[in-house]
Amino acid sequence: MYRHLFWDLGGTLVDTYPALDDAFAAVVREHGHEVELIEVARLTRRSTGEAVRTLSQRFGIAPERFEQANAALKKRWETDPAPAMPGAQELMARVHAAGGLNLVVTHRDRASATDLVQGLGLEVDDLVSTCDGHPRKPDPEMYRVLLERHGLDVAECLAVGDRPIDAEAAHRAGMHAVVLEDPEMPVDDDAEHQVSRLEELAGLLGLD
Structure with a gap:
């Protein structure tokens, strides 16, 4: 036992997943594209790195933009934790x-x-x-x-x-x-x- x-x-x-999924989906939409939240969620459940790579390649968005969104989210959690x-x-x-x-x-x-x-x-x-x-x-x-x-x-x-x-x-x-x-x-x-x-x-x- x-x-x-x-x-x-x-x-x-x-x-932590709901906020991370929202943050990555927001980056995609800010660049003029649409993505279903469930699509982002399936990627983040495997790894954050895989989500960044896949979304970056699919939508032609620099990986750094997703990494910045992730860093900003972690900063927010310092005072308003998940x-x-x-x-x-x-x-x-x-x-x-x-x-x-x-x-x-x-x-x-x-x-x-x-x-x-x-x-x-x-x-x-x-x-x-x-x-x-x-x-x-x-x-x-x-x-x-x-x-x-x-x-x-x-x-x-x-x-x-x-x-x-x-x-x-x-x-x-x-x-x-x-x-x-x-x-x-x-x-x-x-x-x-x-x-x-x-x-x-x-x-x-x-x-x-």
Whole structure:
């Protein structure tokens, strides 16, 4: 039975996708084109970088324009953060009550990630970031750092993410993974579990 959760941040613990989709769609429209929001969403669910490349090539818009929109969005989140994913606070509290740890593995810089989880009232026990000098996922180094730091049995750990790279990184660290996905936009990944709501994780943790 799993006890400890290794959380991705954006798109998993924090509901960042709607604002990102809107921002990229706005860039397309500002350049005189039309794009359905669902088209943008399908791209961002795979990766922000892929969304930038695809939209840039399709509409003949410089990639920098999308990157600027993304940077402006992150700046806005410093004072007006995206909301926590539904069910996140409750599930994390239940993990703590059962003696488990909530650990965050993120590409976001440490200061903004820490401010974000604290501002949203998320009970995080530890957090590692690429700005600590670790390579980006799917490299498993950040997961391994947390495993070693807390002396955890990998069999009791479950990585929670929303993209294939989250599952890949977790597998390379020796742990199982679950992907949070929108049923209308399924993700092609190798995770052992898929859920559409965070509440569904309770069963995997024996918390039902």
